[in-house]
Amino acid sequence: MSVKVRFFARFRELLGTDIFAEPANDTPIALLVAGIARKNPDGYDAIFDEHGTFREFVIVMQNGKRVETADAATVMVADGDEIAIFPPVAGG
Numbered sequence: 001m002s003v004k005v006r007f008f009a010r011f012r013e014l015l016g017t018d019i020f021a022e023p024a025n026d027t028p029i030a031l032l033v034a035g036i037a038r039k040n041p042d043g044y045d046a047i048f049d050e051h052g053t054f055r056e057f058v059i060v061m062q063n064g065k066r067v068e069t070a071d072a073a074t075v076m077v078a079d080g081d082e083i084a085i086f087p088p089v090a091g092g
Contacts, residue, residue: 001077001078002020003021003032003081007084008086009089011085011087014042028072028075029060032083033047033072033085046087059088059089061085061086063081
């Protein structure tokens with residue numbers, strides 16, 4: 001299975017973007033992202049709290065649809081998915 005993970009803004013600076021991963025079947029989004037983020041402790045700490053869960057302000061999307069961070073531990077990735085991770089977005 002192949003999944004693309006894209007980090008944006010500050011997260012991209014810390015972890016890169018367009019990262020291709022080959023997770024096992026039945027891998028939840030949170031586990032996939034945590035595995036990639038652990039490569040940079042600052043990146044991991046920016047996205048996950050001390051309990052290993054997504055920080056409440058992180059925006060998680062799967063194939064263009066928002067996934068609540070509380071659900072990311074149970075929503076599984078599928079072959080060909082694109083997972084996007086955004087910091088809070090402000091505009092004006």
